[in-house]
Amino acid sequence: MLIAATLAILVVMILAIIRGVLGPTLYDRILAVNMFGTKTVLLISLLGFVMGRPEFLDIAMVYALINFVSVICILRYSDAFGFKPQEKDS
Amino acid sequence: METILSISSALCLLIGSFLCLSGGVGILRFPDFYTRMHAVGVTDTLAAAMILIGLMLQGPEWIAILKLIMILLMTLFISPTASHALAQAAIRNSLWPLIDTQQETAEEKSHRTPS
Amino acid sequence: MFAVVMLSGIYGLLSASFFVVMDAVDVAFTEASVGAGISTLLMLTAVAMTGRTEHVTRHKPYLAFAVVFVTGCLLIYGTLDMPYFGSPDAPSHQHVAPRYINDSMQETGMPNMVTSVLASYRGFDTFGEVTVIFTAGIGVLALLSVVRGRESDAEIETLNDSMHEQYLILRIVIKMLIPFILLYAFYVQFHGDFGPGGGFQAGVIFASAIILYVMLFGLGTARRVINQSFIQILSAIGVLIYGCVGLVSILNGGSFLDYSVLSDDALAGQHLGILLIELGVGCTVASVMIIIFFKFAERNEYIQSKNGKST
Amino acid sequence: MILGLYNYWIVVVLMMIGLYIIIAHGNLIKKIVGLNIFQTSVFIFYISIGNVEGGTAPIWGEGITLYSNPLPHVLILTAIVVGIATTALGLALAVRLKEAYGSIEEDDIQAMDDQKTDNKHC
Numbered sequence: 001m002l003i004a005a006t007l008a009i010l011v012v013m014i015l016a017i018i019r020g021v022l023g024p025t026l027y028d029r030i031l032a033v034n035m036f037g038t039k040t041v042l043l044i045s046l047l048g049f050v051m052g053r054p055e056f057l058d059i060a061m062v063y064a065l066i067n068f069v070s071v072i073c074i075l076r077y078s079d080a081f082g083f084k085p086q087e088k089d090s
Numbered sequence: 091m092e093t094i095l096s097i098s099s100a101l102c103l104l105i106g107s108f109l110c111l112s113g114g115v116g117i118l119r120f121p122d123f124y125t126r127m128h129a130v131g132v133t134d135t136l137a138a139a140m141i142l143i144g145l146m147l148q149g150p151e152w153i154a155i156l157k158l159i160m161i162l163l164m165t166l167f168i169s170p171t172a173s174h175a176l177a178q179a180a181i182r183n184s185l186w187p188l189i190d191t192q193q194e195t196a197e198e199k200s201h202r203t204p205s
Numbered sequence: 206m207f208a209v210v211m212l213s214g215i216y217g218l219l220s221a222s223f224f225v226v227m228d229a230v231d232v233a234f235t236e237a238s239v240g241a242g243i244s245t246l247l248m249l250t251a252v253a254m255t256g257r258t259e260h261v262t263r264h265k266p267y268l269a270f271a272v273v274f275v276t277g278c279l280l281i282y283g284t285l286d287m288p289y290f291g292s293p294d295a296p297s298h299q300h301v302a303p304r305y306i307n308d309s310m311q312e313t314g315m316p317n318m319v320t321s322v323l324a325s326y327r328g329f330d331t332f333g334e335v336t337v338i339f340t341a342g343i344g345v346l347a348l349l350s351v352v353r354g355r356e357s358d359a360e361i362e363t364l365n366d367s368m369h370e371q372y373l374i375l376r377i378v379i380k381m382l383i384p385f386i387l388l389y390a391f392y393v394q395f396h397g398d399f400g401p402g403g404g405f406q407a408g409v410i411f412a413s414a415i416i417l418y419v420m421l422f423g424l425g426t427a428r429r430v431i432n433q434s435f436i437q438i439l440s441a442i443g444v445l446i447y448g449c450v451g452l453v454s455i456l457n458g459g460s461f462l463d464y465s466v467l468s469d470d471a472l473a474g475q476h477l478g479i480l481l482i483e484l485g486v487g488c489t490v491a492s493v494m495i496i497i498f499f500k501f502a503e504r505n506e507y508i509q510s511k512n513g514k515s516t
Numbered sequence: 517m518i519l520g521l522y523n524y525w526i527v528v529v530l531m532m533i534g535l536y537i538i539i540a541h542g543n544l545i546k547k548i549v550g551l552n553i554f555q556t557s558v559f560i561f562y563i564s565i566g567n568v569e570g571g572t573a574p575i576w577g578e579g580i581t582l583y584s585n586p587l588p589h590v591l592i593l594t595a596i597v598v599g600i601a602t603t604a605l606g607l608a609l610a611v612r613l614k615e616a617y618g619s620i621e622e623d624d625i626q627a628m629d630d631q632k633t634d635n636k637h638c
Binding site for chain 2: 001002004005008009011012015016018019025027028030031032034035038039041042045046049054057058060061064065067068071072075
């Protein structure tokens, strides 16, 4: 069951990457990054259990925090930058 | 007791992975940013909670369970806040949701004609 | 350009999960906090300052492609002699690694071999790395410092109020989170002997909590909370702590960075030495990251105000 | 089996992507991104060397006999933090170049420099 959940999360991560590459607006990309981050937290905690080393949970916790920090920072900078979605971003 | 625990944990993991997958399909298939965010924001929180609870039920020692609870609390805090901030930033920078204009005008017309 | 930065953020997350699969817990820890958080953030600031458009390259990339292709082929030819992936009898596992794996528990009393190798066996290396980080901090300080007048309290207050309305929910959540992040940074710092963690990771996590604060409460408020000159002194103090531990061990009759002589009991000495060194590393890394971020943000503000005046 | 070398090939591919970005793109920030990719490929190279089949994370535990090699982990751990510090320095230089030249494209900067030296000769 652990393995199945890990595989499911891997599939979702691939979907998130596709959205991040396609994403027409900046916000789609940020959304993809955010989702990718939460999925990584889950993936790492699952891997810790699969491998039988629960020390991995520390890393998952760092991820949960850092992901939030980076999402907030990206939003602040895109705000300060006056980004308009009509512009095509390169 | 052992079997009950493992079955319930497997069930939780199953629900969690299903929710994850549906969120993943949602982020890829929905037409505009806000619906995508809806798909991700809603499923993400519950999926994470389900998977973490599923792991907790398998937890080998109390310190691991404690850490899982911390992660769970953090996810419950962070995930909705991030979604909220994202939506707020998007709407402030005038990214408007995709509205089916044709249907709306048709409805308006149908409202107007009787009067 | 924003898309590039965003994708490189995803790349950082991805490579960190790769490190987890490869059993490199400590490395994954560092990559998680650095690659996903701080580097994305710095790139973003730099992109915001330098403009987000990019010229289309005019010259043909064929030459570059040819060079890269030939180099790649040569490198792949070179890998044919390498030991197979994961084989336990590869040369890299024969040299000093068995000693670290087998004896570090007796010699240093640390369950986490990475910490004991980092701080004790290879203490000289780490000293060098810390100095490099310190130097990079000084470099950024020299390049990006802005002379600025004192801003009045009223200005800060008005900015604060307007931000308070805009980011009410975020602010409340973050106010609750920041103490946990700081506490967690300390946990990582002092738990490095037993689990994944240590000074490098703790420093970055600590800095990211401060960065989060700056993001939502504005530079002016943050400058009042965190004294800049104190942070600059702290980064030097971190390196000094490291060097002084080495000197004290010389004075006690050992060699440089030999902690066994720090206390009567060799194991206790090792523990004390590694703890102090990790503390020094943590101080330097945290304060250098904070300095770098502050300087970037100040420069950004300065450029924006200059542009505002000229237009 | 020659396929047992696949980790090195992945590293080489990543490394070459990084190198290509550094050579072919004129934008300085993009060059730094390329440098980062190159750096990460080196990290992956070291870590995959340190991996032992059937081994586990190098944290001492009851009844575990086979660990991964801790030495590459130590080297890379410090390298990551040093890497971010140097990246910050590079970005700072790019920001200052933007202020001095008004552009971070290599060609534009080169053109401006050439113009300056030409003026001096005249």
